[in-house]
Amino acid sequence: MYQLLSRSPLFSGLTEEEIKKIFSRIVYQVRSYAKGELIASAGDECRSLQIVFKGNTKGEMIDYSGRVLKIEDIPPPRPLAVAFLFGQNNRFPVTVSATEYTELIVIPRQSVVTLMQTSEVFLTNFLNAVSNRAQFISGKLRFLSFKTLKGKLAHYLMELDRNQQQNGKINIPRSQEELAELFGVARPSLSRTLRELHHRGIIDANGRTVTIINREALLEDSE
Amino acid sequence: MYQLLSRSPLFSGLTEEEIKKIFSRIVYQVRSYAKGELIASAGDECRSLQIVFKGNTKGEMIDYSGRVLKIEDIPPPRPLAVAFLFGQNNRFPVTVSATEYTELIVIPRQSVVTLMQTSEVFLTNFLNAVSNRAQFISGKLRFLSFKTLKGKLAHYLMELDRNQQQNGKINIPRSQEELAELFGVARPSLSRTLRELHHRGIIDANGRTVTIINREALLEDSE
DNA sequence: ACCCAAATGTAACAAATGTTACAAACAAAG
DNA sequence: CTTTGTTTGTAACATTTGTTACATTTGGGT
Structure with missing residues (x-):
């Protein structure tokens, strides 16, 4: 003890x-x-x-x-x-x-x-x-x-990226369910937002691995 | 000093x-x-x-x-x-x-x-x-x-009521502009929500004086 | 009483998020 | 390899809030 x-x-x-x-x-x-x-x-x-x-x-x-x-x-x-x-x-x-x-x-x-x-x-x-x-x-x-979900997500990703130091490649240590809880939003909303960032070529999301492709756009998005 | x-x-x-x-x-x-x-x-x-x-x-x-x-x-x-x-x-x-x-x-x-x-x-x-x-x-x-604006407002009003002890009659010590800032919402949204509660007979809003008419409904509304 | 500035009420429409429901993918256990 | 439970993707629609713009009211000052 x-x-x-x-x-x-x-x-x-x-x-x-x-x-x-x-x-x-x-x-x-x-x-x-x-x-x-x-x-x-x-x-x-x-x-x-x-x-x-x-x-x-x-x-x-x-x-x-x-x-x-x-x-x-x-x-x-x-x-x-x-x-x-x-x-x-x-x-x-x-x-x-x-x-x-x-x-x-x-x-x-x-x-x-x-x-x-x-x-x-x-x-x-x-x-x-x-x-x-x-x-x-x-x-x-x-x-x-941070009012918007995109903002929270962008902020969260950049924070993780800073800590993990893998030059854009991020390991998310949570399920989407847990993430949504952390952000205080509904799970499908989070999923939708991830998808949107993905479709716009700003991140690459694959399971719990997310890669930041366009850092500037991501930053702008937290507006 | x-x-x-x-x-x-x-x-x-x-x-x-x-x-x-x-x-x-x-x-x-x-x-x-x-x-x-x-x-x-x-x-x-x-x-x-x-x-x-x-x-x-x-x-x-x-x-x-x-x-x-x-x-x-x-x-x-x-x-x-x-x-x-x-x-x-x-x-x-x-x-x-x-x-x-x-x-x-x-x-x-x-x-x-x-x-x-x-x-x-x-x-x-x-x-x-x-x-x-x-x-x-x-x-x-x-x-x-508190996710919804109604919830924040209801919570805020009940808190003030508890402090001011005027049995439902509340003096809001701020302008709507300031309140909206405190809540992190846009001013017209706050105004709209106040109006709604008023129309539904839950509160009586008159300038900076708000009276709680139906406490139960207000509480329920914070859901 | 009148004027001005600030605060508030209101409406129409846009954008974001919630809700629900179901399908698809995945992962662990047998 | 299948089963089963969990996680994730997705869509349609409802609700909430933001935005903008303007009308109205209020409260001081003079």
Whole structure:
């Protein structure tokens, strides 16, 4: 357990020994969830820091009509809801559920405060983690603010291309279904848009491999 | 200046004297901006904490096509970009500009670190502020994830109603133009949707005063 | 009371996306 | 190699929103 935790951003810079020592002084527990089980609903109060220890989880926003916007997967050894433990409105913004059998380490808020007082490294890590969350969410926001589907798609492809560095050849690590969920659109709409870009010779789409043919046109299209 | 700062969330719980003392130990400067002047562009690196001291500012996201999504106004004595000072991607997520003559207190990141080390109260405040930001942004995200304009509008109205506690009578503190910007839609579309809800007897809209007549229908409509 | 600028109402049409339904392709299991 | 379930392609049509253009109203100023 401590080995895994030492790879978590919250405890990076600390040795297993140090982590062990720190944990001996605080209260925490381990909870397990079956595949598909609900971990927290959007709106639930957030009183403890939870770290994904084993398994896998996902966070989604669900609107009144039941439409789902996938926010992200949170695999081990990442923490859940770091940014919602302090501040004034301590509620989960998303619904979190286990995508497979999952175990979480649950640390009550008070213990987190103790941790911060005990370890300066942890404090810094925590601060960075909260900032990173804010930055991540704000990236999502930016992404959703691209009004057109073409824009989102173009943006997404170029982002992937930048990360994968395969000079235009992109591997999409998701099904169209999942992509559509990520974009918050209907699946056939996404398919249609891909097709359109393809027909216009801007990309070459083949299964989960997409090749950018005309980068300029793609960029223009995100307008 | 210290009086104003003591009302800022970052320094709440500290007396003017304490703030004065704290500031005597760090480096900072005051910058002024003319009405309409750009304070920071989205993507600019964020190296310092900036506190709005005088005037008023706004933050907006601008997509490739130039469409604008207003994020928020940041009046004195609130800080800019608290959540983007730490973490790994220290870049402004929004374009910030002065909506009138504005003065900012600029505190370099290193000095902020010093502040946190000096004052535990400041540290707690800072942590809370960053969390609050994350929560705010995440609220925005949730808001944008309501797919239909009716949904956004219904959500917005019910939110306002809850805050204003005037039992269905709502004062909208914005022009339709501004509202449309906030929602990320075109102004006539918003007008049309208001009209529709009105015609269907769900709300009574009169200038900036809106009365919710049929709460259930409004809720259903956000589907 | 009158004028002007800004805000709002409205309509006609264009464009984007959702919905539904089904066919085709694919992939894993036997 | 077939079966079976999942993913993807596609089309027709409905709905929502954008765009443009103009009329109307409102609220200050003088």
